[in-house]
Every structure is written in C-alpha cells, then in structure tokens.
Amino acid sequence: DAMVIQNPRYQVTQFGKPVTLSCSQTLNHNVMYWYQQKSSQAPKLLFHYYDKDFNNEADTPDNFQSRRPNTSFCFLDIRSPGLGDAAMYLCATSRGSGGAYNEQFFGPGTRLTVL
Amino acid sequence: DQQVKQNSPSLSVQEGRISILNCDYTNSMFDYFLWYKKYPAEGPTFLISISSIKDKNEDGRFTVFLNKSAKHLSLHIVPSQPGDSAVYFCAASGGNQFYFGTGTSLTVIP
Numbered sequence: 001d002a003m004v005i006q007n008p009r010y011q012v013t014q015f016g017k018p019v020t021l022s023c024s025q026t027l028n029h030n031v032m033y034w035y036q037q038k039s040s041q042a043p044k045l046l047f048h049y050y051d052k053d054f055n056n057e058a059d060t061p062d063n064f065q066s067r068r069p070n071t072s073f074c075f076l077d078i079r080s081p082g083l084g085d086a087a088m089y090l091c092a093t094s095r096g097s098g099g100a101y102n103e104q105f106f107g108p109g110t111r112l113t114v115l
Numbered sequence: 116d117q118q119v120k121q122n123s124p125s126l127s128v129q130e131g132r133i134s135i136l137n138c139d140y141t142n143s144m145f146d147y148f149l150w151y152k153k154y155p156a157e158g159p160t161f162l163i164s165i166s167s168i169k170d171k172n173e174d175g176r177f178t179v180f181l182n183k184s185a186k187h188l189s190l191h192i193v194p195s196q197p198g199d200s201a202v203y204f205c206a207a208s209g210g211n212q213f214y215f216g217t218g219t220s221l222t223v224i225p
Contacts, residue, residue, distance in 0.1 A: 006158075033213075040124070042218065043159070043204070045213065055211070090159070091158075098147075099146065099166060100147065102147055103161055104161070105161065106159045107158050108158045109156075
C-alpha cells in the first residue's frame with residue numbers, strides 16, 4: 001500500500017541533544033511537509049518542500065532544519081531541543097498545490113519527549 | 116491570527132443521531148476545504164473535501180456543506196457510530212497556503 005512512514009514513532013532525547021526524525025513516502029508525491037502539533041492545538045506547519053524547493057515558514061525557529069535528499073525521504077533535524085519542543089511531529093505529502101492537489105496524506109507521527 | 120477556527124472543542128452525540136461539526140475561516144482566497152479525522156497516537160487521515168465552486172459534497176455517511184458568503188463549512192455525519200469518535204480537523208487551502216483548525220473532539224455514545 002502506498003503510504004507515508006515515520007520513524008521512530010516515539011523519540012526521547014535530552015535537553016540540547018540533537019535529534020533527527022525521518023519520513024519516507026511511497027506515493028511519489030512532489031510536496032512533503034513537516035508539522036508540529038502540541039496538545040489541543042492545530043498542527044503548525046514548520047516547512048515544506050516542493051520537489052527540491054525548500055519553503056520555511058516565517059515563524060519556524062532556527063533550531064529546526066530539514067533535508068530532502070530525494071523524492072522519497074525527508075528529515076527533520078532539531079539541533080538543540082528545548083523542553084518546549086516536546087510535541088507530535090507529523091510528516092505529510094501532497095501531489096502538488098492548488099485545489100485537490102492540496103490534499104495531504106499524513107504519516108502516523110513521531111512523539112518527541114525532551115528530558 | 117487563526118485563519119481557520121473550530122469554536123467547539125468537543126461534541127457528544129448519541130449513536131444513530133446526526134453529528135454536526137462546524138468550521139469558520141477568514142481568508143476569502145481559500146478555494147479548497149478538507150476535513151481530517153484523527154485517532155489518538157495516529158496521524159490525521161483525510162475524510163472528505165469540497166471545492167469552493169460547490170456548496171455540498173457527500174460521501175456515504177459524511178456530507179460537507181460550504182457557505183462562502185458566511186465563510187463557514189460544516190461536516191454532517193449521519194448516522195453517527197461509536198467508531199466515529201475521534202478528533203476532527205477542518206483545513207482550508209488556497210495556492211500554497213494550508214491552514215488547520217484546532218479540532219473538535221467528537222464522542223459518539225453507544
């Protein structure tokens with residue numbers, strides 16, 4: 001089945017220790033997104049890639065970086081996690097942008113805990 | 116500023132009755148609207164969508180209504196089933212913009 005896969009599902013890191021979350025997709029979609037979701041809040045878009053074009057949301061902290069080495073994979077790097085970065089991180093894909101192309105398919109998420 | 120709002124954080128409905136979830140948006144440039152369903156510890160899954168050129172879209176028990184003049188959309192679930200208990204997010208998009216609401220937690224009581 002075509003899908004969006006996130007690894008690991010649960011990640012525990014220490015304050016200030018770099019961590020990388022990974023996402024892969026078998027949908028061959030052009031666009032990949034990273035969202036941060038905290039309890040009872042809307043998912044917050046951190047950045048997205050349209051093919052290799054990187055788009056950073058204006059309020060995404062510099063502490064967050066992303067890499068997309070190929071169509072299938074996208075990584076989220078948190079350089080120095082703080083307690084406030086504990087959240088669910090969601091990866092999503094879409095065929096493109098505009099109209100139905102905006103329909104996003106989500107992975108199961110990675111729950112990040114910062115000790 | 117929240118561009119997509121779901122003002123009811125929670126909703127409880129008896130099994131077999133209608134569930135109505137509401138969503139308001141502020142940006143008139145949004146042209147495509149989506150509803151997602153999310154179970155605990157899982158990512159959101161796409162449920163149903165509607166283009167701004169329509170005012171209704173139906174898929175089985177799920178119907179989405181769009182009122183562009185009021186910048187309002189709603190999701191109707193008829194009949195509601197216990198398996199529908201989840202958090203429902205509405206989302207609005209236009210061009211490269213995509214915004215989620217804060218979600219409504221639906222509980223369907225058997």
